[in-house]
Amino acid sequence: MKITSVFTVLLFMVFSFVSKAQSKDALSNKKKEWIVASLLENKTEQTTILGNPTMVQSPYGNVVAFNGIDDALFLKEMPLKGLESFTVEMIFKPESNGVFEQRILQIGEITGDRMLLEIRVVDDNWYFDGFVASKGVKLALATEELLHPLEKWYHVAFVVTPNSLTTFVNGKQELHKDYTFNPIQEGQTSIGVRMNKVTWFKGAIYKIQISPEALKPNQFLRL
Known part of the structure; x- marks a missing residue:
């Protein structure tokens, strides 16, 4: 017995x-996928719209244009919660006459643990900035030496693992640094602006995708 x-x-x-x-x-x-036009068209209680982001036509169909002044979307979603590794991808078009610092996507806490996709605009060009803050340690992957012309569609990817950060533009690796990453546990998502409503994005966004693993370039979204 x-x-x-x-x-x-x-x-x-x-x-x-x-x-x-x-x-x-x-x-x-x-995986988490946001077709940004769908977020606008099919607004739910999870979505807050700031300003007047508008639907415009593109090679991908409907996309959302942000004016760089007061347009943004806030989502009560935290797709990075607990992930030890992830890849954030975005298909977007940065446009002229925006501010120098532009935060396009923020996931996590407002000023605590967070991840951001950002750009910096220099004359008629931009360069990519992938940013992470984890357990008080901040790291931005960005250099003005890697410039790209504005007014074109691009794919960017930010790959985060427990010990490294890597950025890609159009499937080509740009920067890689060692970094001890601790999973982000709390927060939400903002699209078109930093979560504290500064440094707005001017341009259009088609799609954002979050994969719970470190993808290789041959696994990225197709531009």
Whole structure:
């Protein structure tokens, strides 16, 4: 009788462990994709619209244009929660006459642990800035030496692992640095501006995708 009871307990523990592992795997394998025009068209209680971001036509169909002054979307979503590795991709077109510092996407806390996709505008060009703050340690991957012309469509990717950060533009690696990353646990998402409503983005965005793993360039979204 005692042996049977012990066996039953062990069996229950095994099934519980497998079930939890499967649930974790299922969660970790989920990608998050935002077609930004759909966020605007199909607004829910999770979405707050600032200013007047507008739908415009593009080679990808409807996309959302941000005026660089007061247009943005805030989402009550935190797709990076608990992820040890992830890849954030975006297809967008930066436009002329915007401010120098432009925060396009922020996920996480307002000033605490967070991840941002940003650009810096220099004359008729821009350069990419991937930023992470984790446990009080901040790191930005950016250099003015890697310029790209404005008024064109681009794909950017920011790959984060437990020990490194890497940026890509149109599938080509730009910067890579060692960094000890601790998963972001709290926060939400802003598109078109930093979460504290400064440094607005001027341009259009088609799609944002978050994958719960460090992707290789051949796995990126196609531009």
